[in-house]
Amino acid sequence: MKIELVKLPYEAGALAPVISKQTIEFHHGKHLQTYVNNLNNLIPGTKFENADLETIVKEADGGIFNNAGQVLNHNLYFTQFSPSGGGKPSGKLAAAIDAAWGSFENFQKEFEAAGAGLFGSGWVWLAKDTDGKLSITKEQNAGNPVTKGLTPVLGFDVWEHSYYLDYQNRRADHLKELWKIVDWEAVNKRY
Ligand code: MN
Numbered sequence: 660m661k662i663e664l665v666k667l668p669y670e671a672g673a674l675a676p677v678i679s680k681q682t683i684e685f686h687h688g689k690h691l692q693t694y695v696n697n698l699n700n701l702i703p704g705t706k707f708e709n710a711d712l713e714t715i716v717k718e719a720d721g722g723i724f725n726n727a728g729q730v731l732n733h734n735l736y737f738t739q740f741s742p743s744g745g746g747k748p749s750g751k752l753a754a755a756i757d758a759a760w761g762s763f764e765n766f767q768k769e770f771e772a773a774g775a776g777l778f779g780s781g782w783v784w785l786a787k788d789t790d791g792k793l794s795i796t797k798e799q800n801a802g803n804p805v806t807k808g809l810t811p812v813l814g815f816d817v818w819e820h821s822y823y824l825d826y827q828n829r830r831a832d833h834l835k836e837l838w839k840i841v842d843w844e845a846v847n848k849r850y
Pocket of ligand 1: 686690733816818820821
């Protein structure tokens with residue numbers, strides 16, 4: 660199965676100033692495209708040739724895991740933002756966040772702290788278990804909560820390539836700004 664580059668549901672410059680057009684063009688058009696190309700070069704002739712992305716991430720290791728993980732991660736990442744985003748989650752997701760952290764504001768604080776405190780490159784995820792219970796997971800490099808049997812609901816990329824052009828070393832500031840573009844309608848559907 661050929662892995663395709665996910666289409667952005669907005670124009671490259673539409674998320675500015677939270678994420679600049681230049682960052683989107685490099686992040687989606689160069690970094691993600693490279694992971695997609697690498698994966699398409701790695702899987703032919705392996706048992707993953709016709710597998711879906713999530714199965715590859717759950718079962719592969721080495722280079723196939725790294726590139727498949729990054730494709731899955733970025734597919735979730737780029738499709739959870741909107742220029743008209745921001746605000747708060749609603750419905751069942753909002754209730755589950757309140758149950759786990761007491762309030763949306765407390766959840767935001769813990770999520771930001773997890774992302775800011777992750778050493779090196781990786782991801783911070785809001786994930787749900789099979790009972791719908793939520794947790795925050797920190798993943799190194801290409802990690803995704805599916806490898807722990809959890810379903811990713813929201814993911815912030817803390818690799819420097821996601822923010823360095825716009826925020827330089829200020830990762831925590833970048834994470835705080837990202838709330839302004841989260842498309843909760845899209846995220847609610849993952850819960
Ligand atoms: Mn990235």
